Amino acid sequence: MNSQNVVNPVHQLMLPTPRWAFSEYERIRHRLPASIRPDRPAEVTAQPNLGLLADQFDAFVFDAYGVLNTGDRPLTNAVMRFAELQRAGKRCLILSNAATASSDRLLSKYRSFGFALDEDQLISSRWLLERALHAGHRQGLWGVIAPLEANPQTLPLNYVSIHGEPNDNLRDRMDRCDGFIFLSTHGWTSNHQAQLEASLGSYPRPVEVANPDLVAPRDDTLTLEPGFYAHRLIDHTGITPVFYGKPYGPAFQEALARLEGIEPSRTLMIGDTLHTDILGGQSAGMRTMLVTEHGSLKGLDVRACMERSGIQPDFVAPAI
Structure with a gap:
């Protein structure tokens, strides 16, 4: 043929659809990192947003799509929250699985949205790939x-x-x-x-x-x-x-390397996907927060998804 x-x-x-995507992630679960932080909480703490958690952490690592933006549209309050944390002296990174755009183009995109970013605050899977190609x-x-x-x-x-x-x-x-x-x-x-x-x-x-x-x-x-x-x-x-990229170890190792001097347990990974952001963050020893208003779990019973997958973040909120 x-x-x-x-x-x-x-x-x-x-x-x-979100339901199909969750089931597909479960289907390939055996191929994803197996390690989950051993001290994960017995209960997930619901939060209205990220604001009440600012004093508990020294660094924040943000997924991009579904957390800071959807497509070419920044999400409401995301720019404000990012700036608020930086004014408070918190270290903030974006850890994105974006691969189509070069690092320079991606940096320009998020700056155009209003995020005040230095070059070393953005890690993309495209950058991780290019680093590997240069190394070998x-x-x-x-x-x-x-x-x-x-x-x-x-x-x-x-x-x-x-x-x-x-x-x-x-x-x-x-x-x-x-x-x-x-x-x-x-x-x-x-x-x-x-x-x-x-x-x-x-x-x-x-x-x-x-x-x-x-x-x-x-x-x-x-x-x-x-x-x-x-x-x-x-x-x-x-x-x-x-x-390359989340949920695999090199992406989170690079994030922690750029946050030198900050313990993983004092770092909060914020994402919209249990099987990439939350699982990967837990595997790196970070605390985690799931946002649900946009992204891959939108409209689903998030508690049921946590129970079925066994992937349980520390916190859950509609958005940051």
Whole structure:
């Protein structure tokens, strides 16, 4: 069968829902970090917002999408709260799984929203990937899955763009690659995915994924992200990608390194997703706060989600 005609009904033209996203995170739970902070509280403390917790912590690490913004819109009071904490002398970082934009572009974006950020206050999964590529040269020709506006030419490797119509020419490009880097799902469909799986099935090669998220909140919808397609690769080819970003250790290790001198227990990780922000923060020894008004759990029974997953933050609030 011609791979470009293979359609997986699970994600062809799919609009993800919070309920589906939570179930999908549970399905791949065994592939996520297993360590949960041993002193996690017996009860989750509900808060109206982040303000009442400011005196309890020296540093705050914020997820971006669903916490500070949705798509290109900053969330109400997020800019104010961030500035309020900084005026109080608190250390504040943004730890984002964003991978399409370079660090400079992402920094400019959040500054344009009104967040007063220095360069060392922003850690993105794109930055983590680029650091790894600089540290260890990738041999041969690598396929970068991303549109041209993601500026794949800034990556320090010999690359070919894996983007465009899923035809025989694209499959030929895939077959010539010595490895793949997944930056963005923009324009990526189940037909593209089928071609990639067929190419990797004929000759296994390494895959590196800058954004481990399964979904991301953009305005009032959820979008499928590289992590979703990466786990489909595991399901269908047995290839285990290298993941950058939350919930994996290197992202949180970098955050703690930038907060040198502050104990993890005096650091609060704030996020909208149990399986990335909260699980990853707990695995790093941080305290955690789940926000629920926007993001991947919007509209769900959050207490039921905590009970089902066993991932329990210290605090829960609608927003920061």
